[in-house]
Amino acid sequence: MKYEIEKRLLDMIPYKPIEGEFKVRLDANESFFSIPDNILKEFESSLKDIDFNRYPDPYSKEVCYRFARSKDIDVDSVIAGNGSDELINLIIQVFLKDGDKVLTLAPDFSMYRFYSDLRRAEVISVNNPYDEPIDVYALIQAIEESKPKIVIFSNPCNPTGQVISRDNIIKLLQKCPNILFVVDEAYMDFSDQSILNIAKDFSNVIVLRTMSKAFAAASIRLGFAVSNRELISTMKKVKAPYNINSVTQKFGSILLSHSEENKQRIEKIIRMRDNLYAGLQRYTDEIKVFPSGGNFIYVSTIRAKEIYDKLLSDGIAIRYFNNNTLRISAGNEEEQSALFSSLDNIFKNRGEK
Template sequence: MAYQLNEKIRDLRPYDPITGTYPIRLDANESFLPIPNRIALKIMESAAFTAYNRYPDPLASELCKSFAEFYHVNAAHVTAGNGSDELISVICNAFLMKGDTILTVSPDFSMYRFYASIVEAKSIVYAKNPDLTIDVDKMIELARANDVKLILFSNPCNPTSLGLQKEEVRRLITSVKALVVLDEAYMDFWDQSLLDEVEQYDNLMILRTCSKAFGMAGIRLGFAVANPTLTNALKAVKSPYNVNSLTQKIGSLILSEQELIHSGIEEIVFSRSMLYSEMMRIEAKNRERMHVYPTAANFVFIQIAQAEEIFLALLKSGIAVRFMGDFLRVTAGTMEENKEFIKVFETIMQG
């Protein structure tokens, strides 16, 4: 008798990013800034002397210390992972039991509910307001009414580019019994982080990534920060040697370059502001066809008529953006990439 997949994975399909070669890639929210040559040389030297025959440091101590020094948090309360994705998966597996209820919001990062489904948790979804903002009172009410064990959402939000003020996030944390996992993947581009307050709460865990502001998407590196109790639990359930030696060394090297990182963030924010301003200019001419949302991230989010046709036309011109139903998400690129995108986008709109 043939083996049968179980029902929770039977109909799943692998993640399907845009494939192909496009001169301008504005679809994945990566940093457009390459690693400087002097850092690349340090990485090459470090790689040459890495002890590949030995397991990596299971606690990634040097790496977590570099992260802690950059953000001014306690290194003992930092856990490293293979990108935030691995940490989200581990959190869902460890802090949810089969049948427990998780609360997510919509629209938001789609992988949250996916990882919860693998654990066989019940999923409650809070639908955002028509303007894509969050009503915290309704979230609190929903969490209490459904005995929610875990609340997981991004702030600023991917894909909406909107952010929830820290006062509202605090109110949510202190009004529920659930563990609140706050994904601050894009918080380096905004000023409403709760990272310096995380130890004050018994039910808060904050995620950070190195894929957006730090230009390290290729090495898959993320962090979780929480109080000692939550941190100890997370370190106990993760794989013992989850972050490889080379990623640990590269991450430590780049995180120690604080001036370089800060100047890079400024450059990305400048690019985003330019892109947003230009899209607002185009919106003013096409108010009946498009709406550009305010942005606290490194991308702009656009509701637009005939989104798929515009997406395909951009691809034909060698420009990849993210198509999301009635919306397009466009990552800030270099000045040259932004200008080319704006020129082509405006031409398509006029046509």
């Protein structure tokens, strides 16, 4: 006799990021900026103020205040998480029961399904044709037919870059008032359709944000959820104690206090995304390129796996999906130049194996 792990757990497929060293990383939608020296010096100076022998602030009050202030929202409507992933998992674990239904889009961020499967929820995937705008009326119909407990999607959509307008998000919330919507705005710093400032006015929505993309701070694992006080209070009751370490809280607070520098970096990332989109247009006889509201561009081509493998051999990592699509993160000038140079060679030698 021995302890047996459930078969459903053994069969689960983990999230698998690309590992290894590459001269150009355009696979994970990270910022191509490093943290500026003046902010690093400010952070280094602040380390002496951290009581490393004590547990961190259990409610991350300072960094939540800084985030709320930077977004001009009520701090009581904010909770911090160890990356958005912790918050996604927390929401699914807390607001679902075994067998409840979760509705997601396909394609979308794979961890929505992963955490739902872990919770023993029934996952309903609504096909999202990535070559046209997301059909909100079709989404409402799917919700009315399937009656999920939670609807969760990213906006802008990862990986397609599609953006649902603020007005259409409001329409969803109003049309389905008894459904909890989780709107993951991880990439909304690169777009302009956020509902962050009105999330507290609805009983049925939680909005997620992250420091990993626009703020060049993926390594510190810091995210936020914004909602009405009742939902946030419930999440605070059941979250893990001391879930955000003191170093992350301090660094996040400092980073959020530099709003003008953050704004300038975001503007540069948007310009480089648009340059990437324009540059990829030269290959439209081989690939289809989709406009994006994120910090990445989505591409479809029957040669997706070949292109992915050849770029890897050139030391350039992008993201490959099994449906003959690729997602390419915006890089700096040098990185995108290297990408285009490799793509020129790939398409010039299209007949070679």
